């Protein structure tokens with residue numbers, strides 16, 4: 001049996017099913033596999049697998065206290081019939097590069113890839129760990145995560161979910177996605193204020209002794225679905241393999257040839273899954289870490305200094321607006337020879353003095369895996385319009401950051417390897433920015449959507465198309481301090 005351990009304390013160990021249920025280790029560290037270097041998956045052995053089979057195989061490597069049947073069931077329940085494209089993650093050639101579209105799930109963002117599967121894994125883990133209590137997932141969201149979590153967890157037995165979003169911090173389309181959410185185990189609530197207000201509201205729940213007592217009486221445990229859960233990382237390894245296999249089948253590469261992946265990065269979950277794929281043996285040359293104007297990671301990868309002493313900027317790629325990328329801690333653990341003392345010191349440095357500095361040796365290792373670059377809003381919007389004019393392909397603002405950095409990387413590195421850019425959202429989720437870069441205007445986002453579709457001759461994803469006429473089911477808008485009351489009320493309603 002494999003053991004996971006906290007990145008900050010080797011004494012805190014857990015098996016996979018416990019890790020999936022628990023999320024964060026008790027000392028605030030992240031669970032990490034302690035024998036990752038023993039895992040291998042030869043891509044040559046995967047060439048005949050479809051997406052579901054490939055996912056089952058990769059999950060089995062990491063989640064070894066689940067049976068193969070359990071994992072195959074989880075994958076089936078998570079993915080079958082949920083994607084608008086049969087290939088699940090189609091690969092599209094745009095000029096000399098490839099765009100890996102990860103947004104054909106129910107919420108039109110790549111978070112679906114992991115958040116459709118995590119709930120299924122949690123449900124099996126509940127039984128395995130013989131947990132008697134039910135689980136309540138609590139999530140604050142700036143847009144993409146909350147909706148994807150709601151879709152993944154809706155109508156499950158023994159797991160409930162509440163999502164809190166900032167009333168004045170999401171787009172009109174994202175707001176409508178939340179307000180129309182269906183499911184007998186969901187709670188959706190707007191918080192007056194911005195994302196920070198929503199996040200501190202959720203923190204209040206976790207730290208409120210009174211609420212904890214109330215929940216215990218009702219046999220409910222709180223948990224989260226955010227991207228530090230290892231169960232969210234594993235499903236993200238799958239599409240790196242899938243993209244590679246597609247290139248082999250199309251005769252674009254020989255099996256064994258190196259490729260580069262470009263990843264629009266925020267919390268470092270997606271790109272970390274890429275480093276796992278590389279460790280498993282997928283022929284990856286570099287992972288290109290693409291950031292927006294909040295380019296802490298670009299600076300870090302170039303200098304080894306992680307420095308959050310800077311202003312937080314709101315950009316046109318909001319899901320990448322972040323100054324502390326939580327999952328980076330797991331990568332540090334890998335390049336520090338699994339020395340938890342060093343990881344712990346860096347994390348304490350970051351907390352206390354707002355920065356830490358890698359050693360030369362650690363930085364050299366990091367540079368073997370990554371190239372880093374960033375694109376500011378002006379460049380990003382320009383990239384959307386120029387890419388569309390030259391190729392007819394419409395990028396969303398997050399993917400455009402990746403595409404821009406990819407071009408920059410090609411000019412600088414001049415490597416011959418094929419480049420695959422991960423497309424993390426549908427452009428129709430971010431119509432204001434798309435409209436701006438194409439010179440289209442309307443006060444109504446749904447009107448703008450139609451204009452974009454007609455000008456670009458691209459299709460609006462069906463779940464977004466039908467949003468406007470869906471019934472509004474959640475109208476709560478509350479102040480942060482009223483959140484206890486809201487949580488209690490919902491729990492009472494569910495248990496009636």
Ligand SMILES: *Cc1c(COP(=O)(O)O)cnc(C)c1O
Nearest residue numbers: 144266267268269270319424425
């Ligand atoms: C979450 C998100 C990202 C960033 O992914 P990380 O795994 O947090 O690095 C990029 N683009 C979109 C559209 C997202 O929703």
